[in-house]
Amino acid sequence: MKKITLLAAIGLYSFCLTAQVGINTTNPQRTLDVNGKIMIQDLGRSSTGETGVKMLLTESDGTVLGADLPDEFSLTDGGELKVSLGSATTEKIVLSAETFDTKNNWDLDLDGDNTDVTMIIIRKASGGGELKIRGIQGGTDGRRIQIINDSGYNIKFEEDKAEADPGNRIYIYTDDDKMDDYGACVLVYSTAISDSGGHWNLIQLDENKD
8 A cells, every 4th residue: 555655656646747737728838838918926036137138028829948147138237228329329421531423322331330430421532523323232221321522622423324333323402413622411221212232212311611
């Protein structure tokens, strides 16, 4: 009798170690499988700092998993989640010395080292008296760049020129198409603006005020 009781106890203990428990389901798929909403009465913090703190996410089948807090997120000791915008509010600026001539497909390295650059300051290194721009390489949907003319010479844009490759061409939505001596402009890239691929859209151009 004692042997039977001991075997039953061992079997029950083993079942408890391996069993899957279901709530509102007779076919649990995880160690704990809840078919319904979960409510937790107390979500107060039990410690301070962010070490070991994770976010709870769910996969498409309802499996709950923990994920590390992104670098932009921080958690106060009181349990308040804060988000830092970081570089989203900061302009990244580069200075580029250019040969002033005609640029059919101007390479500003937007798909290379300047991927996250938002402002490009242009100065003249050599060439003629005007920089003529017909197309710009490296456009991606929604990309916005500001070009500042700090050369003392003209920078002129030409619209939808065949000399530029499809996808690099420019539409002009400003009254002027040229920055005389100094000035600044804003271009935004869009793939929705035409049926022939993406275009850079010149949406703002400020000339130097003498």
